[in-house]
Amino acid sequence: MEEFDLQSLLSSNEKLIIRLLQSYAQTNDIAVFVLGNDDHLQAGIFGELSESALLIRKDKKADLSKLSVNKYKYHIEYADSPIRISQLNQRVGKICVAKDTPEASPKRLDLMQKLNDQVVYLRCMVEGISKLIIENRGIDDFIIKYALDVNDAIDDLDDSDGKALQQIKTMSTSNASIISAIEYIDSNLDKRLTLDQVSSKVYLSDYYFSKLFKRETGLSFSVYLNARKIQKAMLLLKESDKSINDISDSLGFTRLSYFSQTFKKYTGVAPTKYRTEGNN
Known part of the structure; x- marks a missing residue:
């Protein structure tokens, strides 16, 4: 970093x-x-x-x-x-x-x-x-070059994936860079976005951006990105006839198994069960 x-x-x-x-x-x-x-x-x-x-x-x-x-x-x-x-x-x-x-x-x-x-x-x-x-x-x-901060890695692990979907509903920030980053993320959920890509869009180093994003949103970049993808997947599962595989592809997941695993981690249920049971 x-x-x-x-x-x-x-x-x-x-x-x-x-x-x-x-x-x-x-x-x-x-x-x-x-x-x-x-x-x-x-x-x-x-x-x-x-x-x-x-x-x-x-x-x-x-x-x-x-x-x-x-x-x-x-x-x-x-x-x-x-x-x-x-x-x-x-x-x-x-x-x-x-x-x-x-x-x-x-x-x-x-x-x-x-x-x-x-x-x-x-x-x-x-x-x-x-x-x-x-x-x-x-x-x-x-x-200034930093070694990988172990505390930062632990912070990312401490993010509660299950609570992330609720947290992004009430999340707010007045920081212009983070607002621009969130707008870019939300407009490109179909892509495989990385921290480097998004930080460069707002002209920040990945180190600064990672720290600032966590401070302003309460979530790490990766948790926010996955939460938004899963939030959109939930909408598509309820309101479209797209297959689960097509939904996975449309949200930039390279493997259906990884999409299903991520979906269950954030929602508590598998995509198939979410669709058939009509969970909110």
């Missing part, structure tokens, strides 16, 4: 990117900060927010994933944009900008548009400088 070291990139070349972000924040009277893919601060908040803004009290361990939703709570206007590393074709975090604003300010819409323009400019700047730094030093200088 590999992870891109965003903090190392920000601090490289005598903290060039950090100094540029600090200067931009001061010049434009806004706050600028960088979040990793785990939505945690990477190098502090540059610029100033009023003492009444709760955001300024956040430390590096705080999860800011709900910032766009909670901006009114912090009395700020806010915008962000993903940072992508072209050499990896991956998203490694996001650049964020914020500014204090009264809750009922008539100019809030104008401020929001201005912040959106500023964050796009900063994203282009960070990505351009990052590309030059990585080309000069080599991508390996910014890659």
